[in-house]
Amino acid sequence: MNQLPKRSETDAAHHWRLEDLYASQADWDQEYEKARKQVAEVAAFEGKLADAASINRCFELEDEVSLLAERLYVYANMHHHEDMAEGKYQSLAEKTKRLSVEVNEALSFITPEILAFSEEDLKKLIADPSLKPTYKRTLEEMLRQKPHVLSKNEESLLAQVGNVSQAPSTIFGMLNNADLKFPKVKNDKGEEVELTHGRYIQFLESRNPEVRREAFKAVYDTYGKLRNTLAATLNANVNKNIFYANARSYPSALEMSLFGDNIPQSVYDNLISTIHEHLPLMHRYMALRKKLLKLDELHMYDLFTPLVDDFDMDVTYDQAKKTVYDSLAPLGNDYRTVLQGGFEDGWIDVYENEGKRSGAYSWGAFGTHPYVLLNHKDNLNSMFTLTHEMGHAMHSYYSDGNNEYRDAQYPIFLAEVASTLNEALLMDYLLNKSTDPKEKMYLLTYYADQFRTTVFRQTMFAEFEKIVHARTEAGESLTPADLCEIYYGLNTKYYGDGMVVDKDIEMEWARIPHFYTSFYVYKYATGFSAATSFAKQILEEGQPAVDRYLGFLKSGGSDYPINILKKAGVDMSTPEPIAQAMSVFEDLIEQMEKLTADRA
Known part of the structure; x- marks a missing residue:
């Protein structure tokens, strides 16, 4: 195995250009001192947020110091990620972490002070024409949150419980990652x-x-x-969620989790019910998998077995860039001009080197272009990673360019839409271009398994979370046997009678870390469905759908996520986007069935 090169030995042409954030360390140091001074200036507003003028000035300073802290943090940490063993940027990253804590502490008085206003006075403030529009939205959101915010003493008490409330997740993490052998x-x-x-x-x-x-x-x-210990740990997490929901006067833990993004529960319920309606497609895919693997029985341990023998797609980085560029032609020339600039102008850190952070991400700070970290290998997965991360980067580019700082950050509910849409367009391009039946089957399998794992499986997880919380809220206790019965029953429903749902799978709930970040997994399925719906509309309608999609990218976090998607033509409050995604899945299965018949 070849030894990885040191950072200094790699080609600078494949490095991101962090000097676009700060031209020199001296510039960074100067801005760090400026941020420290502004932290002190924020304190002058405490107890003085009495009218629109003082709120305007305070929020302006909040935005300025928050942006400075973000830029400093991003620069230090991205340099740190170039070589995690290098001491200078380890130290700088720690320094910015401490600054971020100081900034958050300095700003912590703002929300409680504003929420101390009566509802009537808060509404008057919101209606004041001298209040900046972007700050008006902040106050409107505070007003929406107000019924669930407690008194200062009660909030302080809940804050003190914070460390205790992390215990189930911490214990699970230690069990799962350290003690379990x-x-x-x-x-x-x-x-x-x-x-x-x-x-x-x-x-x-x-x-x-x-x-x-x-x-x-x-x-x-x-x-x-360890079923008893793991069941007790999961139950403790469920009870923690119910405690917070009750303390903050939410009807349920599920509704509490959805409230932050203003997501109606119908979105969660529609996802589950619509997937239930389309479970015959999943069963059909399982039957096809069984046939292609030439098995008498398909078991749960057969779900990751490759359906195509010994097929590798070699894709160099330059080929990957060209293919991604070509595949995104449906999004128009303006989009691709920015994309090409990203490829050429120092957005991307391409190859692995000794000490470099693993994986891939898109990151950056408002006011400069986004950045993408890769560890590129010359294969299909890396090409999909490139288009995925550039989808995030393009979302950030358009969002930052069309919003003020406070409204630019898009919420997690929307975060995977642009990245997954890029993947869908790349897959469509590769499938249409492919003439080799083996290559085509490989691509179809790759895409179909994304539907299986990202839509069906994550929806099953979401349904499990909903059931266990609802039963606990109804006063029922959940024994290890109950959890196993619920989980096994869902697997039987989702995978169907055409495969052997091995009894062992009843314990899978015990190894899913996302169950300790409750009611999060549904966002994978909704994001994938929204992206697939966008891709279908763009490929079928052309420019009108592209215009709507670019409007989505430009919206950032300027409205609630459901409203942003709806304006762009994807209404997640209805089953339609999920149904559109299922029609794409059905088409994949039909293509696989045809290829299988042709080979027979």
Whole structure:
């Protein structure tokens, strides 16, 4: 295995250009001192937020110091991510972390002070024509939140409970990542190898069904031995959510989780009910998987086995850039001109080097172009990663360019739409271009499995969360056996009678870390569905749909996410976008079935 090059040994042409944030360390130091002074200036407003004029001035200073802290933090941490072992930027990153804490503490008086106004006085403030429009929206959101904000003493008490409330997640993390040890299992070569979280999927991708089965059973037998502890931990997390919902006067823990983004519960319920209606498609895909794998029985441990033998797509970085550029032609020349600029003008840090942060992300600070970190390999996955992260970057570019700082940050509910849309357009382009049946089947499988894992599986998780919270809120206790019964029943429903739903899968709830960030997983499914709906509209309608989509990118966080999507032509308050995504999934299955018939 070749040793990774040091950062200094890599080609600067493939590095991001962080000097676009700060031309020199001296510039960074100067702005750091400016931010420190502004932190002190913020304190002068405490107890003096009496009218629109004082709120305008205070919010302006809040925006300025927050932006400075963000720029300083982003610059230091992105340099740190270039080489995590390098001491200078480790120190700088820690310095900006401390500054961020100072800024948050200095600004913490603002919301309680404004919420101390009566509802009537707050409405008068909102109606004051001298209040800046972007600040008006901030006050409107505070007014919406007001019924769920407690007195100063009660808020202080809840804040003190914060560390205690993290206990279920912390305990699960320690159990799952530090204390849990899996046994050794045999790999494809017949060697005894210790099973780990990281190796588990590799085992499930084996061509040998015995290797897959043994790894599957080893994982769930291990979790099964801790079922009582893990059930107690999950129940503690559910009860924590219910405590906060009751304390803040929400009807349920689910409604509390949706309130921040102003998402109606109908969005959550529509997702589950619409996926239920389309479960026959999932069952049909499972039947096709069983046929392609030539198995008498399809088991839960067969879901990650590749359907195409020994197929690799070699894609260099330059080829990936060109293919991504070509695939996004439906979004128009203006979009692609900015994209090409991103490829050429220092947005992207491309290749792995010694000490570089793993994975990929898009990040940046308001006022400068976005940045993308990659660890590019010459394969299909890396090309999809490139278009995914550039989708995020383009969203940030348009959002920042069309909004003031306070309204530019788009919420998490919208965060994966632009990235996933880029992937959908890339997949459509590759499928239309492909003439090799093996390559086409590989691509279709890749895309179909995204539907299986991102839409169906995440919706099943979301339904499990809804059931366990509702039953606990109804006063029922949930034993390990109850949790297993609920989870096994959902797997049976989602995967259908055409496959063997192995009893071991009933323990899978015990290994899902997202259940400790409650009611989050549904956003994967809704984001994927919204992106698929956008892609379908763009490919079928052309320019009118493109204009709506670009309007979505430019909206940032200037409105609630449901409203932003609705204006762009994707109404997540109805089942339609999910149904549109399911029609795309059905088309994939039909293409796979045809290829299978042609090969027979």
